[in-house]
Amino acid sequence: MGVSLTFLGAADTVTGSKYLLRCEGKALMIDCGLFQGYKQLRLRNWAPPPEALRAIDAVVLTHAHLDHSGYLPLLVKNGFQGPIYASPGTRDLCKILLPDSGHLQEEDALFANRHGFSKHRPAEPLYTRQDALDCLPHIKAVQAHVCFQPIPGWRVTLRPAGHILGASSVLVEVAGRRILFSGDLGRPDDSLMNPPEPAPAADTVLIESTYGNRTHPPEDLLAELGPALARLAARGGVAVVPVFAVGRAQALLHAIAQLKAQGAVPHGLPIFLDSPMAVHTTHLFEQHPGEHRLSRDEVHAMTHCATMVNSTDESKALASRHGPMVILSASGMATGGRVLHHLAHHAGNHRNMVILTGYQSPGTRGATFASGARSVRIHGRDVEVNAEIVQLQSASAHADAGQLLAWLRTMPTPPDQVYVVHGEAAASDALRARISHELSLRAIVPEHGATWPC
Template sequence: MLTIKFLGATGTVTGSKYLLRSGDEQVLVDCGLFQGYKQLRLRNWEAFPVPPDSISGVVLTHAHLDHSGFLPVLVSAGFRGKVYCTEATRDLCRILLPDSGRLLEEEALYANRHNFSKHKPALPLYSEADALRALEHLQVVPVGHEFSPAPGMVARLQLAGHILGAASVSVRCAGRTVMFSGDVGRPNDPIMRPPTVLGKCDYLVVESTYGDRRHDASDPSGKLADIISKTAARGGVTVIPSFAVGRAQELLYEIWKLKESGAIPAALPIYLNSPMAVDATRLYIKHQGQHRLDERSCHALGHVAHIVNSVEESMALNRRQVPMVIIAASGMATGGRVLHHLKSFAGDSRNTILFAGFQAAGTRGARMLAGETSVKIHGEYYPVRARVELIGNLSAHADADEILGWLSHSSATPRQVFVTHGEPAAADALRLRIAEQLQWPCRVPDYLEQVVLE
């Protein structure tokens, strides 16, 4: 009997984890952190729904923390198998996971030093050392090649666009094929190549981050130039919370083009305050076959911004009350160095806080875009007087039309489609469109629901 259990990414865009079980063999597809609302984040601390040492293998779709960031916890709890992924995903995980562990440790130390945590002492979910141990389990598999994550299961990865190394995963077992979309990229993304055409499958698990909307068809670079230029003219600072992988590189590319064309002042200082974003940017040269950028553009990514290497340099930026652009992680303002910049710059009406892409419910980004006049950071409330802007169509996720376009190339109708990785309204909207336009049986699963794949 083949079953699938939904251990995350149900009713939310975070915590992606899907457990396939056949007899005594279990394979986990994705191993992501829950983010956003506190009741979601608390799931990261709960006992794992199945004994980690009973899982034969893990397959990662890509390196973003909502898909990979729980690996150190799983390994610390007893998982001993291999974690299969593309080479670029391996390379990015080597950057993202240790950095995540360091940030969690720094946040716990900061909470203890300033005594704002309810826990005595505050502890990190995992440490940098835990993350480094988890990396030892990574096993690179070539794109398009078959491999066995567990006896009786045969899997294959195909590129999905979105970010470097991102893949969809097909798993064949007991005469049935289950496809996991991962995060689906855009067909006309300025940097990433389009996702590989969806093949035939019996069951499909598809993401729905933008399942209820279309990306704005206008050129995002025009809005980016307008926001940066007007902020600088006011004498203000543009702070851009950004994911270190994917979003940061697209922002750097767009800003480089704007400077080249004269759309923003050539002398305006640009700061990239994310060490892992710097490391990730270098990988675009190594994996040039996966994206559209030529060598000159890749070089520009690494040189258009001043690199902030140390905590001291980061703190010094907060004292510079002059026009500039600061790009810093994290993309939804849930942690990282950008929080210190928000504390320094959100209270000044000359400044702009610019979000570039989806903000999950319950995150600081979502609350600021909703118009909250103060934001809680490190146990204290800080006023928000800066302009808060959003450029939604810089997203690396396919929108609803683009997902439908990707699905429509399937050569056969799946027996069942499961819509996951979306807020409730987005997931249900995509479910309805798939059912009505493609005539495919489709449903939205619940958290911890288990389904027999007949």
Template sequence: MSLRFLGAAGTVTGSRYLVQYRERRLLVDCGLFQGLKQLRLRNWAPFPVPPGTIDAVVLTHAHLDHSGYLPRLVEEGFRGVVHVTPGTGDLLPILLRDAGRLQEEDARYANRHGFSKHSPALPLYTEAQAMRALERVRPRPFDRVFEPLPGLMAKFSHAGHIVGAASLHLATEAGSITFSGDLGRTDDPVMRPPACAEQADLIVVESTYGNRRHATAPTDGELAEVISRTAARGGTTLIPAFAVGRAQAVLHALLRLKAAGRIPDLPIYLNSPMAIQAGRLLEPHADELRLSEPERRDLAEKVRYIRTEEESRALNAPAFPSIIVAASGMATGGRVLHHLKALAPHPEHAIVFVGHQAAGTRGASLVAGADAVRLHGQWVPVRAQVCAIEGMSSHADQAQLLDWLSTLQRRPAHVFVTHGEPESSDALRQAIEERFGWSASVPEHLDTVAWPPAL
């Protein structure tokens, strides 16, 4: 058995791991690279192995940095089954179709306005191609063993993070591997905590927040303060948020603050068709959530959902202070870009980031203090207040990642630290070695590991 790191090695994006067993190939996650241009170019490069030689795919969850390359993989020759949890199976049509549609729209916009370096600009894949890829998806229940390749047994366990998110355990007679997937927080207000880690020879653990600890004090006060100050000066608060997971958590926090009288009675808008669709899946998967039935009902009834482009454009010239939650969370695409273009030049407004901002994204640039940001081919000045509230992330922090590893009943042969910026991954590697005395390393892109190792 061998493990090859085709993505999420030295970066927090592009999750892709190739497991080879008895001449057959299983791809664990099939994510898009996002952020820095040299990473995004990997989406357009030939896949490291011919897609037609991959026998099956298993996805740990639906976020695009774990699933978003799937339509391209199918177009390039993959013909196997894609194994997912039921929640991921419900979310994938929303995310992948939206991704294809946005790429088509971006390509048309670039061609119409002539700001692309390519003539013509093309989408990585289309909505129709995304729909064809979805035909290969097969849901598998949590905590039930299935066989994606002959002789290779797999099992999903709950990872928290978002609906459907899973850790993955693979076992053969030659050895075993556990992939953490993206682990949620033990104290997440929306999702239940991750299950214990499955024992394995090799552990692959994410490190998005591997060098940080979330604030022990609630972050609601910080959010309330920003919104109240912004409203007092007549401004609107724009909150970029990932459509699946964070948008629902942010709305829940805003409704709590409003009910407690800690923020003014402002209209709360959700401007993301994808987030609106994802919100409808909370009820069918309520067993994965901490939210009560009244809290889920409030999310459905007390938020103003923006569905049309006309409604979206109207928010760019607010007649009174309001709160807008819009995707994407790193300001890499979606309707939030149009709101940034309209609101960022004006000092009365505020832009509040509530999740990790990968290197090279607009979100990272804004949080770092950029005085201008490039949007739709032009530079837009940034005079609005910009702040980041890290404590609202849906990822486990260093302490919670270590606690998850501590649930292993015996020492693994090796731990691979992935899915993090270099400083974050190396900090978690060092923490693992210091706390447990285990062998741990940060793999590089395209590294291959054989198990058991050759004598």
């Protein structure tokens, strides 16, 4: 019996990563993410788990972003008792992200019930903070380049992938086959993270395609962000910046610290980081010095350029402050969390600004802002949008199309097949075509739920 691969997420979409490898009655899942964005995708999180998920022996995570790890609390809640393997950085981030995710879902359900805008009576969280805490003891840290056996006879090795702290590509060796999962690949020129390591030899490759049809602009983050913040400060406005708590928040803080040091942005411009998850993640950079580019002094500047907001009362108090000021708050696509309250409060004022810091998945509020819509629905009501919308093109932590192809070219020998995943349909198909034409490799964009040989 050969090795098969079932695509239970991040196929034809950029979210919900779940890949199930099966061989001789054993099953290993790579990533265990939440679906985000369009409602029809989010509803998959609530559906009864596929029968295939009931027979998993172990899980390996590429990294901690919720579209790769956020389903773990439900997996354990539904009876999974096996080990979950991850890099030390990913384990530490999961300790922050998963309980926070459960807490935010509880808060959103309470808010919906209090204000009566949910169709469900009562609205329930997908999972709770306690559910997330219950899954954490299953996570076991493994170092990069150290081969381990999550299942007897299955060999797995993690290789640094850039992107965020702890992010890894995953090489699985079983039944004489080598299957490589790229995970989310970082940029070789990222301002925070080290570049991804070259790809090892493999028979089958799964490669992400978030930016599979795009090339990052030559302009850097400082050149984009500086003029926007200078305009904001001059007119005394408030900038609301939806950020991913892991990676994007720290990149923005590092950039703001540099801009203030250069005098491109007023040194006294107040900056607030309103996300306990982002606050805790920022301090992790001090604990994982080998996984990023920043010096000790740069980490210190990043952690001290903003007022760290932890409590709900501190967050609410920001509403009574006048500009100029900058509020960085999760989530990065404005799908939930504290940023929604700031957007509802500030989006209607023409002096203010909404700064989008990267890819906005279709169906999210972030995509609605990016489209130029004059209103956006938040907490059951339509909020007028008069604020200036700024979409940064250079803040992405994902490799672009050319960089993805360059990573594939580092493989010592060509693989038998490449599965193009973790991208919207247009991006995945564009990358598939380039892999086929430029690298002469067999490339396929798999459908959700499909099973293919490895």
